[in-house]
Amino acid sequence: MAVLELDNITGGYGETEILHGVSLKVEAAAVTVIIGPNGAGKSTAMKAVFGLLRLSAGRVLLDGEDITSMATEQVVRHGVCYVPQTANIFPSLTVEENLEMGAYVRKDDYRPRMAEIYDLFPPLAEKRRQAAGTLSGGQRQMVAMGKALMLKPKILLVDEPTAGLSPKFRGEIFRVIQDINSAGVPILMVEQNAKQALSIADRAYVLVDGRNRLEDTGPGLLANREVAEMFLGAGGASVGAASGVNGSGAGSGAGSGANGA
Amino acid sequence: MMDFINFHLMPGIILGSIYALGGIGISMTFGILRFANFAHGETMTLGAYFAFTLIQLTGWHPIAVLPFAMILTAVVALGIDRVFYKPFRARPAIMLVIASFGMMLMIRSAIQFSWGVQLKSLMPGIQRPYILFDALRISPKHMLIIGSALVLMLAVHVLLSRTKIGKAMRAMADSPELARLTGIDTEMVIRATWVVGASLAAAAGVLLAIDTHVETMMGFKLLLPVFAAAILGGIGRPYGAMAGGLIIGIAEELSSYAWIGNEPLLAPGYKAGVAFAIMVAMLIWRPSGLFRGKVF
Ligand SMILES: Nc1ncnc2c1ncn2[C@@H]1O[C@H](COP(=O)(O)OP(=O)(O)OP(=O)(O)O)[C@@H](O)[C@H]1O
Ligand SMILES: [Mg+2]
Numbered sequence: 032m033a034v035l036e037l038d039n040i041t042g043g044y045g046e047t048e049i050l051h052g053v054s055l056k057v058e059a060a061a062v063t064v065i066i067g068p069n070g071a072g073k074s075t076a077m078k079a080v081f082g083l084l085r086l087s088a089g090r091v092l093l094d095g096e097d098i099t100s101m102a103t104e105q106v107v108r109h110g111v112c113y114v115p116q117t118a119n120i121f122p123s124l125t126v127e128e129n130l131e132m133g134a135y136v137r138k139d140d141y142r143p144r145m146a147e148i149y150d151l152f153p154p155l156a157e158k159r160r161q162a163a164g165t166l167s168g169g170q171r172q173m174v175a176m177g178k179a180l181m182l183k184p185k186i187l188l189v190d191e192p193t194a195g196l197s198p199k200f201r202g203e204i205f206r207v208i209q210d211i212n213s214a215g216v217p218i219l220m221v222e223q224n225a226k227q228a229l230s231i232a233d234r235a236y237v238l239v240d241g242r243n244r245l246e247d248t249g250p251g252l253l254a255n256r257e258v259a260e261m262f263l264g265a266g267g268a269s270v271g272a273a274s275g276v277n278g279s280g281a282g283s284g285a286g287s288g289a290n291g292a
Numbered sequence: 293m294m295d296f297i298n299f300h301l302m303p304g305i306i307l308g309s310i311y312a313l314g315g316i317g318i319s320m321t322f323g324i325l326r327f328a329n330f331a332h333g334e335t336m337t338l339g340a341y342f343a344f345t346l347i348q349l350t351g352w353h354p355i356a357v358l359p360f361a362m363i364l365t366a367v368v369a370l371g372i373d374r375v376f377y378k379p380f381r382a383r384p385a386i387m388l389v390i391a392s393f394g395m396m397l398m399i400r401s402a403i404q405f406s407w408g409v410q411l412k413s414l415m416p417g418i419q420r421p422y423i424l425f426d427a428l429r430i431s432p433k434h435m436l437i438i439g440s441a442l443v444l445m446l447a448v449h450v451l452l453s454r455t456k457i458g459k460a461m462r463a464m465a466d467s468p469e470l471a472r473l474t475g476i477d478t479e480m481v482i483r484a485t486w487v488v489g490a491s492l493a494a495a496a497g498v499l500l501a502i503d504t505h506v507e508t509m510m511g512f513k514l515l516l517p518v519f520a521a522a523i524l525g526g527i528g529r530p531y532g533a534m535a536g537g538l539i540i541g542i543a544e545e546l547s548s549y550a551w552i553g554n555e556p557l558l559a560p561g562y563k564a565g566v567a568f569a570i571m572v573a574m575l576i577w578r579p580s581g582l583f584r585g586k587v588f
Binding site for chain 2: 079083103104107108113115118119120121122124125128131132133135138178181
């Protein structure tokens with residue numbers, strides 16, 4: 032049975048429908064990746080898990096249990112941890128306070144876990160008393176991931192963790208995600224950096240215009256001609272290529288400029 | 293020089309610490325619940341009237357009844373939130389603003405109905421000022437006001453920087469959505485915000501009443517400078533509100549000092565305009581305030 036399943040999700044914000052029947056599964060211990068052009072609804076699909084969306088149809092299942100209408104805080108209490116694409120840290124809180132907030136729902140002693148997080152991201156240990164908003168982009172992303180990991184999640188959702196990061200930091204983040212996964216935590220990740228993401232994916236989905244377009248193993252999609260044209264480009268400059276799709280109108284037009292907002 | 297300190301700077305600090313206490317509540321409710329609470333002034337008035345009645349009943353000193361007036365006011369604020377604001381939580385913020393406007397009129401009418409509209413006094417009689425270092429004049433009640441405000445601000449600091457709920461309040465002022473996604477019990481944080489905001493408002497009302505008197509419009513008259521303090525400091529930034537309150541209080545009093553020649557720079561009647569001018573200037577040139585608060 033899948034740990035997390037989106038079953039035919041249709042919905043959006045306010046009056047507009049963004050997702051039109053999106054389905055996907057995250058299997059136990061697997062890395063599952065979603066790719067797609069800007070504005071395809073990748074982040075929106077993740078928000079659906081936390082009840083941040085107005086749904087007109089479909090269900091969200093966690094371990095087979097229907098959590099579609101569960102309050103956001105409750106979903107987190109069930110061990111579903113989430114690193115949003117933007118605004119994923121509390122900038123005026125210190126690094127350490129961010130991690131403490133990540134452990135908010137824990138009743139037990141979270142100090143040992145915090146030590147593990149500092150081991151995972153050594154730069155954070157040095158800056159623990161510094162306001163998180165003053166850190167560099169890569170370090171903020173570490174705070175965001177560390178904060179989500181304070182709970183020992185049942186499943187981790189990460190939305191474009193490497194957006195805007197230098198190749199060095201990008202490698203670092205991918206390494207950590209694989210580490211977390213090999214500790215047995217299933218991962219659902221949205222990535223613009225399609226080549227790198229697909230190469231570590233057990234399962235991958237292509238979302239276009241709020242609909243499922245393709246689905247395969249990571250290597251399977253890497254070998255797919257359509258994916259190669261859409262995301263990998265001639266030179267493999269995946270981020271640029273993905274934006275190119277959006278610019279050329281293959282994605283939802285409304286999505287232009289959404290990236291990096 | 294001593295005139296400057298005794299008649300302008302000291303009153304400015306006293307007024308400023310009262311604004312600071314009021315400003316913390318405005319800033320936190322604005323940051324966390326995302327609406328400008330017009331009823332905050334009336335909350336201050338209510339605190340002063342509670343203190344008045346408690347003094348009548350017990351005969352205690354105003355500072356001794358202060359904690360109880362704060363608790364009573366906080367309980368009322370929690371009740372109001374439960375009945376009047378909570379149903380609007382998921383609605384556009386403007387509905388909450390309008391609800392708070394209605395609440396302002398309701399609390400004021402309830403006060404006028406219960407206590408009447410005559411002036412009342414918390415500390416009867418005139419006290420002789422202490423004279424420190426031969427020249428610094430400060431009356432005992434002003435020492436009490438400044439001392440109480442300092443203790444309360446220190447307590448707020450400890451709450452916000454040392455306790456889990458205090459940190460969660462700052463987190464939610466940063467981003468309510470991320471707070472929810474982090475598993476923070478946001479309803480609990482909202483209740484804590486009302487308790488802190490309303491009890492400090494009550495304290496501001498009582499301290500002002502110690503300085504002047506109790507009157508049904510006293511809180512409403514504080515609303516503008518207190519908003520100015522919150523905006524100057526940055527919305528959702530409690531430390532900003534403290535700094536903003538002090539700055540506005542001091543600026544108001546210094547505006548009537550004879551900086552040039554022998555005439556007051558501004559006639560004292562225009563003091564209130566100073567807070568307004570600072571608020572407008574901040575909204576135009578630096579809407580995030582001194583401490584980089586929220587911009588709506
Ligand atoms: N809070 C919101 N309110 C209204 N519309 C939104 C909101 N967030 C996103 N949208 C719209 O929903 C659509 C899908 O956005 P979404 O963020 O899910 O795309 P995405 O696939 O994650 O894109 P990106 O690669 O740029 O992150 C876009 O048209 C966007 O403008
Ligand atoms: Mg996105």
